[in-house]
Structures are given as structure tokens and as C-alpha cells.
Amino acid sequence: MAKTNFLNLGWKIIEENAPFYRKLSNEDKKELQRHILIFMGEKHFEGCGGLKITDQIKVTIATQACILLLHRQTDYYPGLSSIIVYPHSYVACMIKHLPGGVVTEGLDMTVPRIVGEFLEFLPTIGY
Numbered sequence: 001m002a003k004t005n006f007l008n009l010g011w012k013i014i015e016e017n018a019p020f021y022r023k024l025s026n027e028d029k030k031e032l033q034r035h036i037l038i039f040m041g042e043k044h045f046e047g048c049g050g051l052k053i054t055d056q057i058k059v060t061i062a063t064q065a066c067i068l069l070l071h072r073q074t075d076y077y078p079g080l081s082s083i084i085v086y087p088h089s090y091v092a093c094m095i096k097h098l099p100g101g102v103v104t105e106g107l108d109m110t111v112p113r114i115v116g117e118f119l120e121f122l123p124t125i126g127y
Contacts, residue, residue: 010036013059020067028070035066035074044082051087061085 011033014021024032039062047053061083069076096104 010055010059013056014063017056017060018063018067021063031070032063032066035069035076036062039066039076042076043080046082046084047087048084049087051085053085057085 014036021029021032036059040058043062045053045058045061047057051057065077093105093107098104
């Protein structure tokens with residue numbers, strides 16, 4: 001997204017998809033905006049399962065990631081280069097180590113569907 005388009009579209013997306021944004025001070029909004037622009041410029045967003053990455057997806061993910069950076073010295077998640085986005089949440093395959101050395105593997109339906117996660121040394125997954 002070009003910076004000029006971002007000024008027109010990006011802030012509207014943030015206000016719609018991140019309700020906390022309205023409650024930030026003007027100073028914090030400016031800092032968050034700066035973080036978002038840098039984050040979006042440094043990271044590669046990739047859609048899976050036929051999902052086309054839109055400005056709305058990029059801005060929303062960047063906003064959620066960058067709110068954690070307010071008032072901090074940062075280098076914008078240095079181990080993260082790609083963000084993989086799926087069109088829907090999913091149920092993860094779980095491996096459980098049980099007593100007696102028994103290991104089970106399969107879908108764990110007791111865990112809520114996953115809607116986002118960060119795996120160290122792997123790309124971030126968003127939904």
C-alpha cells in the first residue's frame with residue numbers, strides 16, 4: 001500500500017478493526033502509525049488456501065502486532081519475515097506424551113479453534 005493511499009484508507013481500517021485505537025492519545029496514535037508503516041514495509045504477507053491478501057488484512061495484522069511495541073525500543077520482530085494468513089481458523093494436530101511412554105497424535109477437539117499464533121523460527125500465522 002503506497003503511503004498516500006494509506007493515509008486515506010489505512011487509518012479507517014484501523015479504526016474499524018481495532019477499537020482500542022480510538023482510546024489512544026494523539027501521541028500514541030502517531031507512534032503506532034509509524035510502527036505500522038515500518039512493519040508493513042519489512043514483512044511479507046502471504047495468503048494460503050486461495051486467500052488474496054488485501055490492505056485490510058495487512059493493516060489489521062500490523063496493527064495488532066504493533067500495539068505491543070508502543071513505548072518500546074524495537075527492531076520489529078527480527079525473527080519474523082513472513083506472515084502466513086489462512087482464510088479460516090483451524091484445528092491443530094496435537095501430540096500428547098502420556099504416562100508409560102505412550103504418545104498420541106491427532107486432532108484435539110477440546111482446544112478452541114486456532115485463530116492466530118507465532119511459532120519461533122517459523123512464520124507467523126494469521127486468520
